[in-house]
Amino acid sequence: MKDKKLVVIQLSGGNDYLNCVIPYNNSNYIDNRPNVRINENEVIPIDSNIGLNPVMQPMKDLYDQNKVAILHGVGYPVPNRSHFRSMDIWHTAEPTKVGTEGWLGNAINQMYPNHDNVVAAVNFGAGLPRALVAHGAPVAAVTDLDSYGFLNHINEENNRLDALTAFKDMYAQAIGTGPVMDYLRQTGLDALKGADILSTVTSKYSSDIEYSMDNSFSKAMKGAAQVLQADIGTRICYTQHGSFDAHTNGIALQEGLLKHVMGGIRDFYDDMKAANKSDDVIMFVFSEFGRRVKDNGNGTDHGSGGVAFVIGDSVKGGQYSEYPSLQYEDLLEGDLRFNLDFRSVYSEILEDWLEVDARPVVKGAYEKVGFLT
Numbered sequence: 001m002k003d004k005k006l007v008v009i010q011l012s013g014g015n016d017y018l019n020c021v022i023p024y025n026n027s028n029y030i031d032n033r034p035n036v037r038i039n040e041n042e043v044i045p046i047d048s049n050i051g052l053n054p055v056m057q058p059m060k061d062l063y064d065q066n067k068v069a070i071l072h073g074v075g076y077p078v079p080n081r082s083h084f085r086s087m088d089i090w091h092t093a094e095p096t097k098v099g100t101e102g103w104l105g106n107a108i109n110q111m112y113p114n115h116d117n118v119v120a121a122v123n124f125g126a127g128l129p130r131a132l133v134a135h136g137a138p139v140a141a142v143t144d145l146d147s148y149g150f151l152n153h154i155n156e157e158n159n160r161l162d163a164l165t166a167f168k169d170m171y172a173q174a175i176g177t178g179p180v181m182d183y184l185r186q187t188g189l190d191a192l193k194g195a196d197i198l199s200t201v202t203s204k205y206s207s208d209i210e211y212s213m214d215n216s217f218s219k220a221m222k223g224a225a226q227v228l229q230a231d232i233g234t235r236i237c238y239t240q241h242g243s244f245d246a247h248t249n250g251i252a253l254q255e256g257l258l259k260h261v262m263g264g265i266r267d268f269y270d271d272m273k274a275a276n277k278s279d280d281v282i283m284f285v286f287s288e289f290g291r292r293v294k295d296n297g298n299g300t301d302h303g304s305g306g307v308a309f310v311i312g313d314s315v316k317g318g319q320y321s322e323y324p325s326l327q328y329e330d331l332l333e334g335d336l337r338f339n340l341d342f343r344s345v346y347s348e349i350l351e352d353w354l355e356v357d358a359r360p361v362v363k364g365a366y367e368k369v370g371f372l373t
Contacts, residue, residue: 004314004353005281006236007224007268008104009261010129013083013243016254016300017290017307017336020056021070021323025049028293028326036250036295046070050323055259058266059309066317067269069371071308071345073324075338079289079304083245086288091130093343093362103346103361104236105134110356111235112138118194121236122227124220129238140194145202145223201230209271212263217241221264225271228281235354244287250299261285265311273313282312282353282372286342292334293326305336308345314353314373321369344369 019036023029024043043051044060052060062068076095080086092099108120121132121139132139204226211222220239227234241261246253265283272278286308291300305324321340324330330337347358348368359365 002231002280003233003235004355005228005234006349006354007221007228007281007283008131008236008238009265009283009285010238010240011242011244011257011261011285011287012087012240013245013287014289014291014302015244015287015306016246016250017303017305018293018300019251019254019291020053020258021046021072021307022051022053023049023323023326024051026326028328032294032326034295035297036300038251046319050319053255053258055255056262058262059311062266062269062311063317067311067313067315068317069310069315069369070319071310071340071369071371072319072321073305073336073339074286074308074321074342074345075289075305075340076342077338079332079335079338081289081302081304083288083302088130090286090288090342093346101134102129102131102137103350104131104238105137105139106361107350107354107356108132108137108139108236109134110361111354117233117235119197119227119232119234121238122198122224122234124223124237124239125216129240132236132238138194140198142198142223144219145198145226197232198227201226201232204230207271207274209267209274211267211271212260215260215264217260218264218267221268222271225268225275228272229275229277246291246299247296247301248299250295253299269311278313280314282310282314282349284345284349285309285311290336293331293336294334303335304332305338308342310345310349310371316371316373318371320371340369341366348372 019038022038022043024040042054044057045051059068089095091102093103112120115136115138118138119140123132123141126143128141212218224237241257244257272281287306290303290306292303324336324339343362344366346362347366350356350358350361352372
């Protein structure tokens with residue numbers, strides 16, 4: 001098997017666990033969601049108690065093929081209901097203090113200690129998620145592969161190198177020379193090399209899969225397929241979609257976004273399958289937290305315990321951990337209690353898929369879940 005690849009899908013804003021993977025026969029769900037509830041006749045049943053949101057048929061089809069692991073009750077001790085802090089916890093695997101490096105950035109540095117793979121990770125979207133950030137970890141950020149480049153208005157490579165040197169010299173006058181400026185220039189060189197490599201992938205790509213191009217998520221997943229099928233050395237692709245922060249218009253907002261996500265996931269899976277590369281890639285889908293058990297009349301507010309998914313041909317499909325109790329006395333200030341630490345999920349992905357040591361990344365040893373073949 002070739003180097004294994006990971007596609008991380010971040011559902012930003014707090015995906016509503018209860019209306020995504022639905023305990024449709026649970027009286028507490030029915031009682032607590034008088035206004036923001038998926039009715040039993042709309043649910044796509046997985047078993048006699050739990051089903052999927054009605055827009056999630058693409059995932060149900062993959063689940064029926066044992067390609068989807070549903071991870072129930074994912075979270076961490078002492079949950080934080082701030083979007084920014086909770087996402088930061090997931091990104092750095094540091095629930096008790098503010099972390100400085102991302103879990104995937106740390107993994108990249110283990111995979112490439114000499115920092116010699118400038119396209120080890122590619123983020124599709126604006127900015128750079130903290131999960132990918134670590135000192136020296138090479139990461140490319142792409143919004144549109146078709147127009148991607150760095151100083152690409154300058155044609156000759158030597159001229160672009162001269163431009164980088166001019167950039168360095170200009171700022172050296174303000175902040176001096178030394179390691180900082182050398183680091184800035186090296187970062188620029190890496191970006192230049194990465195841009196040149198990534199600029200070749202669209203011409204190598206051929207597929208009969210027709211992605212929906214009316215939303216950014218499908219475009220990102222097509223980009224991930226293009227990069228991974230080009231075999232340029234990329235091990236990690238990252239993208240996000242949202243916002244799932246459904247304080248109002250809860251059902252319609254979530255279903256609209258989930259429809260994008262489901263379509264992009266299924267098209268990506270089919271694309272990699274057709275290219276005979278689906279054995280080497282898994283998708284990991286997460287959100288920073290779930291929503292409160294009781295609706296607010298038109299939506300739901302920030303909660304704690306949530307759901308995650310791992311998808312691919314190398315996944316042992318099924319449900320893992322237990323759906324958290326909805327009994328009032330079992331709730332944590334009105335929220336679902338987590339029963340699966342996200343660092344257990346990370347540990348399995350890091351060690352059994354990316355083949356790096358999880359302990360320095362998650363700051364300890366956590367029992368693995370068992371969703372990988």
